[in-house]
Amino acid sequence: MAVIGGGVTGLGVARDLAQRGVTVALFEKGDLASGTSGRSHGLLHSGARYAVKDPVSASECAQENRILKKIASHVIEDTGGMFVAVEESDLEYERVFLDGCKKSGVRVEELSIKESLSREPYLNPNVVATYLVDDAAIDPFRLALANFLDAKSNNAQIFTYTPVRLLVEQGEVTGVRLIKSGENVHADIVVNATGAWAGEVCRQAGIKLEVKPNKGTLVVVSKRIVNTVLNRLRPPSDGDILVPHQTTMILGTTSTYVRTPDNLLPTRKEIKLIVMEEEKLVPLVRRLRVIRAFSGARPLLEGGSGREAARTFLVIDHDESGVKGLITVTGGKLTTYRLMAEKTADLVCAKLGVRAPCSTDKEELPEVPVKSTLERYEALEGELRDGKEVVCECEMVTRSEVEKAFNVLAARTLGDVKRRTRMGMGECQAQMCAYRVADLMAESFGFGADEALNMLSDFLREQWKISRVLEGSQKAQTEFFKTMYRLAGSLDG
Ligand SMILES: Cc1cc2nc3c(=O)[nH]c(=O)nc-3n(C[C@H](O)[C@H](O)[C@H](O)COP(=O)(O)OP(=O)(O)OC[C@H]3O[C@@H](n4cnc5c(N)ncnc54)[C@H](O)[C@@H]3O)c2cc1C
Structure with missing residues (x-):
């Protein structure tokens, strides 16, 4: 089949x-x-977000959250999640939220403001209510x-x-x-x-x-200053979720119907809106550098529009x-x-006529033979002692991991290596590692020099697409590297 x-x-x-x-x-x-999987927020939902408007989905999320934490714990960071009311008006939603969670079987526990602030010191000090849920970060x-x-x-x-x-x-x-x-x-x-x-x-x-493609935009900031998934306690809206991922945080999202799911790009307006909203949860977000933004298309079914759709x-x-x-x-x-x-x-x-039953809810998923960045940070000392060559300093990706991406994980391009290892997902956005990995491709994987250069060019073009809507220091940084690649390698992406 x-x-x-x-x-x-x-x-x-x-x-x-x-x-x-x-x-x-x-x-x-x-x-x-x-496709959309790699463009998601990477939030393993507890179900709480859908508890009021979409109880079926909330119960499904609650059930699968428990299963995935068992069978896929190595791709999940069990951060826990908080629903936070930052304005008095958010409290209007509190009662329906708690009722919805109860009805859908979503676990929720009240947390005192003192406890919330001691758990997340960068949380808005003026929060008026917080609840703990079973959200987590999952690496798609x-x-x-x-x-x-x-x-x-x-x-x-x-x-x-x-x-x-x-x-x-x-x-x-x-x-x-x-x-x-x-x-x-x-x-x-x-x-x-x-x-x-x-x-x-x-x-x-x-x-x-x-199936109505519904565009959502996400913004990546260079620092991780919270360790819990944060959600605004209000009806689902723009810019009300923050997910810590490895060394970064992903903020989002938005919701707009689009004609086609192909070639979606974030707009400057969406990025500004997301940062402005997330600042209400964590005021320091405003001072962090936006290193990247991307958009994906939700496959929404008929029944309601945008946020209302099931x-x-x-x-x-x-x-x-x-x-x-x-x-x-x-x-x-x-x-x-x-x-x-x-x-x-x-x-x-x-x-x-196959009678074998499903066993995916019980059998653990296999380990992925490249580390996550947090695991690498822990293993770093040993790796360096073993003389392993680091090709991407931001995410500490080693040469052997790039080799595994090609040999075991079916990577074929620089973008594939990025998706498998996080090479280029960090602060410098691949400006320092892209040419090294291209070099490795020519050296170890039988790509001709021209082919490796073309691949590098394609990859950089994709990386730099976002420059158009970036602002401030990240824009300057990207433009600086573009110029370097242009002058040193005649590569204009
Ligand atoms: C901005 C955003 C944030 C989200 N955040 C979350 C979240 O935090 N948590 C959560 O649980 N969900 C989230 N979602 C929803 C979730 O990402 C999607 O529901 C899920 O990833 C869909 O997976 P999929 O495999 O069905 O679709 P996809 O991942 O889109 O896979 C479909 C694949 O089909 C391929 N394809 C299409 N046509 C053809 C063809 N003709 N031939 C061969 N291949 C083809 C595409 O290339 C694509 O890779 C988010 C969605 C968006 C847009």
């Missing part, structure tokens, strides 16, 4: 089916987690990689940079066509796990599915509306990806 989409949902489906002994091939048009890239490794270890075949379209013969979906080579791959069932692109793929079989998911058997051979799974959250995969795999297995 074939899966389209290498985000967490598609990889979760491939993992689940491969564990049950089904032969699976997965096709992703870009890199693993290069490492989550995707762990699913990839598990699926592969059970013989799933995973093809990146392989865009496909549905193969439709006499009104039935019979497989996929590889767009680049024109080759047809036949499959008993095709799972469309393309998230915000799901409507587009369905159209190829003449099916109308309304965050639950759909598994659709298109056989029921007359198109055999196709199942679509879309909507949901990163937090609920495993449950989405389980329900999809159950349906596939029922159709194929």
